Amino acid sequence: MTAQPASITPAPLILPDDIPYLPRGVRLADDRVRGIRVLQAPERAMQLDAIGDAILGELDGQRSMSAIVSGLAARYNAPEDQIAGDVRDFLTGLIERRMVFVRTP
Amino acid sequence: MKDQQSQPRDLDGNPVTPGLPMAMLAEVTHRCPLACPYCSNPVELTRANAELTADDWGRVFRQAADLGVLQVHISGGEPGARRDLAQIVARARDAGLYVNLITSGIGITRERLEELDRAGVDHVQLSLQGIRPDMADRISGHPGSWDKKMGFAEWVRDIGFPLTINAVVHRQNLERLPDMIALAETLGARRIEVATVQFHGWADLNRKALMPTREQAAFARAVVNDARIRLRGRMVIDYVPADHHAVFPKACMGGWGSTGLNVAPDGTVLPCHAAQTIAWMRFENVRDRDLGEIWRDSDSFNAFRGTAWMPEPCQSCDRKTVDFGGCRCQAMALAGDARATDPVCSLSPLHAQVVARAESDAGADTADLIYRRMRKGD
Numbered sequence: 001m002t003a004q005p006a007s008i009t010p011a012p013l014i015l016p017d018d019i020p021y022l023p024r025g026v027r028l029a030d031d032r033v034r035g036i037r038v039l040q041a042p043e044r045a046m047q048l049d050a051i052g053d054a055i056l057g058e059l060d061g062q063r064s065m066s067a068i069v070s071g072l073a074a075r076y077n078a079p080e081d082q083i084a085g086d087v088r089d090f091l092t093g094l095i096e097r098r099m100v101f102v103r104t105p
Numbered sequence: 106m107k108d109q110q111s112q113p114r115d116l117d118g119n120p121v122t123p124g125l126p127m128a129m130l131a132e133v134t135h136r137c138p139l140a141c142p143y144c145s146n147p148v149e150l151t152r153a154n155a156e157l158t159a160d161d162w163g164r165v166f167r168q169a170a171d172l173g174v175l176q177v178h179i180s181g182g183e184p185g186a187r188r189d190l191a192q193i194v195a196r197a198r199d200a201g202l203y204v205n206l207i208t209s210g211i212g213i214t215r216e217r218l219e220e221l222d223r224a225g226v227d228h229v230q231l232s233l234q235g236i237r238p239d240m241a242d243r244i245s246g247h248p249g250s251w252d253k254k255m256g257f258a259e260w261v262r263d264i265g266f267p268l269t270i271n272a273v274v275h276r277q278n279l280e281r282l283p284d285m286i287a288l289a290e291t292l293g294a295r296r297i298e299v300a301t302v303q304f305h306g307w308a309d310l311n312r313k314a315l316m317p318t319r320e321q322a323a324f325a326r327a328v329v330n331d332a333r334i335r336l337r338g339r340m341v342i343d344y345v346p347a348d349h350h351a352v353f354p355k356a357c358m359g360g361w362g363s364t365g366l367n368v369a370p371d372g373t374v375l376p377c378h379a380a381q382t383i384a385w386m387r388f389e390n391v392r393d394r395d396l397g398e399i400w401r402d403s404d405s406f407n408a409f410r411g412t413a414w415m416p417e418p419c420q421s422c423d424r425k426t427v428d429f430g431g432c433r434c435q436a437m438a439l440a441g442d443a444r445a446t447d448p449v450c451s452l453s454p455l456h457a458q459v460v461a462r463a464e465s466d467a468g469a470d471t472a473d474l475i476y477r478r479m480r481k482g483d
Contacts, residue, residue, distance in 0.1 A: 010337060025228045031173075033171070034173060038175060040175065040176070040227070041228075042228035043296070045127055045203065096341075097341055098339075
């Protein structure tokens, strides 16, 4: 693997101890017409797959990302490393869109 | 039993398949204390006595939700000009819709904003016409607008609504774009929409005063790209570029009759807010027919669905499902034919002419504005 120059490597937007949460104006919802789950946010409704829905369902504004990862790993009987990567990438995309906020402990 | 629904067809009779709309623009009034010279409302404005009631809107919102709409953008005019705005908002939430309120911030007191909070507004989008009192008040044609907007933004923040700043840019304010982005940050906005004036309706009357130069369009692109990197994770920047300077047209509405619809103050249902500039097209009204039927069955919505209606050079172009031939209203305005390839496309035979006219307008030595007003007696 080649290291990227520091100037173009974006800083991580969430660390294991950070507490991610859905801010006001962002909420999970059922789309009864299409039969899917969506994340409703300012000017945007995003279709969620089962994994995204499961991750966002864990955001209670209390638990850190690492606690959420452990919980999901136990629940789905999956390696914690793999879950950690999936959760971090998924949440990073939503933090970039300001659909998930992060509180530092 | 109902008759079997007839097959929806485009304007040439080709069968089309209506999808499900995600979002609806509800223009609840054309009344507005501002007079912005690029207003997206039609030049022929609807009077107050022709507006749908809050109960009418409630019915429309339920039909919209049944049809698959997830979000409503409550706009105008200035939606705050409706004294029953909180009732309209409450009915949208009752229908299960996510409510975006798009406002100038003028004419909504703090008390009313708190009432709108209780009614269920999810998100507030505030328009700014400039970054200082002189520019903001001159463009909006409303002395004192700047101070009122700054006060309104403070209330939005106190109450805790998510805030989007809507900055319309043009030749007279594009140089200040970095300041506009900085101001949005200061106001605590989660998003800023930087939208270059789209030259329809009122804006088209003001082309010579508002058309950006090619250099300004390039400057705006660079400013937006820099700010996106700098503000990553802090503020989202949505950008609508100046399409007169583009290589390909914008995918207007994500395709005609594809994902969005617009209900005008009097209940007319439009595939986009400028659709009435296509003079030959007939539009239906929620007073006469269910919104879902209009979406699925009306000639207006079906006219430009799919790709079969497209002429060359769109028909054989592999971008035809990317930009859908561009904007039908712009084709109407610039080519005199709503079916034509959007003339801002570099593949359009009219492109050179359109660019020459844009360059000429951009170099016009005038800042004089024709303000958006209802005609006398209206």
